[in-house]
Amino acid sequence: MIEDILSILSNTLIYMVPILLASIGEIINERSGVVNIGLEGILTLAAFTATVLTFTTGNPCLGLIIGLLVGTASGILHGVISVYLRGDQIICGIGFNAFAYGISVMGLVTIWQQHGASPPVDTLPMITIAGRYSISPLTILALLIAVIAWYWLFKTSSGLKLRACGEDPHAAEAMGVNVLRTRFLATILGATLAGLGGAYLAVGWIGQFTRAIAAGRGFIALANVAFSNWNPILAILGSFIFGFFDVLSTYLQIKVQAIALTYPLKAIPYIGTLIVVATFIGRARMPKALGKPYIKE
């Protein structure tokens, strides 16, 4: 029994990483005023490119890096359209999700002639605790990033400036902050973290690319951002909870050996997320200028 609980715990620490990384990234750019709905697409595309590179080179670290860079590239695209061209951020994100999915699956078919999943690839080594529980080194990295992000946003002057862009961009501009550039950089940083999360999905954890690898995690991250009231430390808690639902779903599918119930059990993470968000969303206060393009007076 205790073994089961500890095992669930350690698995949660593995499962929560993509959500946590994507959440922190999104908190950063949403605090600056830009919303990126395309997280799901970034996760998918980063996972795909990471798998391809790891497959060809045999080195999962390289895969991790390329996934991260794919995130950066996506951030540049979203940033240019949302910040400099004043495009509709939500529609751009929706379009990007379709685009990223399309390219990834096209690549899957072209490279491996597979329609569902790629062949397995090497993954990053796990850290073993007490001989049989493993967590990923990226878990620790993600937690570290969360703490650093919190400190940066709330305790430094550059963090203050970034938050100003999301609260009142006109006031921030009048105080000498380059709002457009700050938002652009924040978007890139946010997407990069999401890219890292996506790469981790493939080469740090699951070990292959499947067409449904993101499984809605990009949107769960969006829910987590609001749930955590745009606070990276609370985002850790949220990711843990949502990761737990994910683990619970898998655990129950194994424990309850009824094939019939597989599908309803798979729905647990989503129902769980919905219930948690609906119950606790209450007092969350979002950045006042979130989602609205900044047009200089």
Added chain:
Amino acid sequence: MNPRASAVEMKNIVKIYPDGTIALRGVNFNVMKGEIHGLLGENGAGKTTLMRILYGEIKPTRGEVRVFGKKVSFRGPWDAIRHGIGMVYQHFTLIPAFTVLENLYLSLSAIEKVSLSDVEERVKNLMEKTGLKVPLDAVIEDLPVGLQQRTEILKALLRNAKILILDEPTSVLTPIEVKELFNILRKLKDMGITIIFITHKLKEVKEITDRITVLRKGKVVETVNTHEVTEVDLAKMMVGREVFLKIEKSPPKIGKKVLVIEDLWVKDDRGLDAVKGISLELHEGEILGIAGVQGNGQKELAEALAGIRPIIKGRVLVYGKDITHLSTAERYRLGLAYVPDSRTIGLIYDMTVTENSVLTNLSTVLSKLMRILWNRARSVASKIVNEFSIIIPSYDSPVRYLSGGNQQKLMVGREIIREPKIFIISEPTHGLDVNATEFIRKLLIKLRDRGKAILLISTDLDEILQLSDRIAVIYEGKIMAVGRPEEFTLERLGLLMGGVRA
């Protein structure tokens, strides 16, 4: 050549916007070091444009700018700041969710490397020197407007502003806060700071400035020494014709009691009490003017009467019927009409003239099956357009293509066409030119002569005095006094509006 040193010299400034509008037509503007210089003009005269050029926000199409004798070409506000120019905007550029100290820190760290404690020390010194005191750890949105403005001034001074530009600083202040501001300005002048004071208020510009430059339609009319002109002179320069400050009206024919407000309590958007137990009566054929500085509960009062804002306590009666719990739509059907102070609320900019014309009375153009009869809507629209001489590109153009004055006429005309019994109107002539203003004020008198009951809310005291048959002064959600215009001098009104029972 004037022996006193020049602080600002703007020569032959021309500004033409990308869409062809000519905002400034060769303006010469000179400010002497250490003086308080007033920049006077109506809306659209070009005052703000001229100052935005000085502050580096926009570039002049032609002309030269010199600051302290040196020729400058600013690429942005940060350039101007480095040359010692500070701007205090009409609408503050503070971040409401942050504290005073955080805001000051943010603005200072934009131009030099400082730590939070550095800034705190500097601010404390400054507050000592100037007498401008603000609580550093207070969150901006919780502070009264006067203190927010002081934070703005501190912000500019912290950045070593030697020239301070104030854009309509008194429009958001109570008379007492205005007095305090003027004391501060005089103290700053003693410290050697040059002040440019943009306004359209004649009394104030006479009180505080040393010299005045009057702008009209993008050109300088004249630059005068303040003590050599009267308010009437200034008004004539501003408008270009004899300004008649009196509107002809016959004595009111007061009828039945139409609206009774009993001990009304209403909360504002932040959950605080905005209206604290107001009781008023309104009769047919009279205009009751509510005088007060913006932010004392007028908006909440009007919205509560219209049914847009919930009433916490108290009652509202129309012809004896209790309407306290009726919906907005039901109140409109009963004969109440409301014109808000903001066109962005009263009109939908992306909808057509026709669509906007039936916004508040859709039920009159509906068929039995909830189908909109657009022909009928169109005739309502043309009735409004013709009766109020509104200039429109077409009935199907979005309302955003109309000029401000025409938009206002549409918003007001739409409610008048409905022949309401009670007419609540807020800031009817805000932002309008002289012709449109006259038109609407005469219209209100006509309505009142036809037996309508009008509740007029305005921050423009001249408007209140001209139009009202009775005046009520509102301050911090309470009625300070009610009476006929003859019972109030301008001074008494000012005191009441500032919270002093006089």
Added chain:
Amino acid sequence: MLKAIRDRIRAKFEDYTTTTIEIVASATIGLIVGAIILYMFGYDVIRCYSIVFTKGVRDINYLLTKASPIMMTGLAFTIPMIAGVFNIGGEGQLYVGALTSILVAYYTHNILLAATTGALAGAGIGALIALLKVYRGVNEVITAIMLNWTLYYIVLYLITNIYYDPTIPHQSIPVPEDARIGYIASPWGSIRATFFIGVVLALIAYYVLYYTKLGYLLRVSGLSPRSAKYAGFDPNKAIIYSMILGGAFAGIGGALLTLGYVPYIDTTMSIVFGQGFTGIGVALLGRNNPIGIIFSSIFFSVLIIGGQMMELLTGAPPELADVLTGVIVISLALPYAYRMMISYVRTRRMIQ
């Protein structure tokens, strides 16, 4: 008088020109990017595209029938959009609509009843999303996605464990022959009435939006919730009604799918998967206008069918359609900004 007419025509002309440019530009950018990607992956671009656009339109019946569900999910996105709500839950709403209509048709053999209950099922999900938004403040994007996935698995569970077809593996129970939408004769051969039913529904949507009180309420609330309150409307009602309508249309899309195209759902869910998301692209390319949606649904149908043909003949993956949809949607995120800037400049001109 004459000047007024001339001005009106000029205003409408400007409007139509801008819109046409937007649509053509985004479609073109989409096709260009798609070509680049095809080339990158080593496929013969010219051959692929020619197959998509020639074989795609070969079978008119297939083309129009396949356009019908995405026309409905397009409306499912547009109607709430007009009221200011992002309904990306068309997927889940279509799933329940499809399954419900199959079940009702199977047991009652009544096509009208089946379609209506399908619509109601979708409407119910839409209402749920709206209520969570209005009363709990939950963002509709998150609710919709969570419901999409949840409903995916619930429907999958139901068709594999309870409502499966015992005679044909990997399929749900079918819609009986007498409950299916029939054919209409036309110069191009027999065409299922599905598309025309869809067109009628789109026209009804147009009428409701622009000629009824409800449509006016939705439009006002979407453009300016504060003005809506001033006018005496309740913006929350607009959110709820628009989502009920949106969900209903997605549900009908599911019903049209099963009653008028493929009479069952396969256990890989391939028949229903993606119909909701494609609808978003259809809505945007149709500029959130029911009439425009009718035409853009045909365009997307060409892409999808063409994509399938392309896969058959060249092996290039049909997910090209997703790429094209994605790029078109992204390039349509821009004109909103472009329009915003034009009207901004115009307003400043007026104010001066």
